[in-house]
Amino acid sequence: MLKKKIEKAFNEHLNKELFSSYLYLSMAAHLDANGYEGMAAWMRIQSQEEYDHGMKFFDFINERGSRVTLGAIEAPKKEWKSPLEIFEEAYKHECYISKEIHKLMDMAIAEKDYPSISFLNFFVDEQVEEENTAIKIVDNLKMVGDRGVSLYMLDRNLGKRGAAAK
Ligand SMILES: [Fe+2]
Numbered sequence: 583m584l585k586k587k588i589e590k591a592f593n594e595h596l597n598k599e600l601f602s603s604y605l606y607l608s609m610a611a612h613l614d615a616n617g618y619e620g621m622a623a624w625m626r627i628q629s630q631e632e633y634d635h636g637m638k639f640f641d642f643i644n645e646r647g648s649r650v651t652l653g654a655i656e657a658p659k660k661e662w663k664s665p666l667e668i669f670e671e672a673y674k675h676e677c678y679i680s681k682e683i684h685k686l687m688d689m690a691i692a693e694k695d696y697p698s699i700s701f702l703n704f705f706v707d708e709q710v711e712e713e714n715t716a717i718k719i720v721d722n723l724k725m726v727g728d729r730g731v732s733l734y735m736l737d738r739n740l741g742k743r744g745a746a747a748k
């Protein structure tokens with residue numbers, strides 16, 4: 583069984599991953615409504631990935647013989663000014679999640695909970711990738727600026743993530 587404080591913290595983090603999924607789904611909806619089909623498809627896949635992250639916590643809590651408890655998921659923001667603002671916010675959100683994962687790791691180390699340390703290692707690595715992916719898209723969007731054709735091409739390119747996954 584997980585120690586109570588770890589069980590509580592893992593349940594709270596499960597909620598944060600599900601919120602991430604909800605936030606990216608809201609971003610996908612906004613991008614779709616504004617004609618950025620490729621970026622919307624990209625965000626939708628990202629949303630699914632976050633759901634999968636949440637389920638990893640769900641399964642791990644269960645496997646350790648502890649209790650999953652689900653709370654309310656906060657409503658995500660609905661409107662943004664531009665795709666750049668969306669991806670900048672996604673990058674900031676990933677940095678926040680990384681910090682939260684590091685806090686969980688600090689707790690697992692302090693409690694000498696070796697299975698949790700091993701479980702969290704995946705997320706430490708995953709967050710490096712998540713931050714890197716998001717900041718690269720931010721950089722690309724800054725490079726492109728408001729040049730219509732280039733923005734269209736970038737949108738098409740990001741949409742390939744969906745095609746490759748199918
Ligand atoms: Fe995640």
Ligand SMILES: [Fe+2]
Nearest residue numbers: 602632676712
């Ligand atoms: Fe993420």
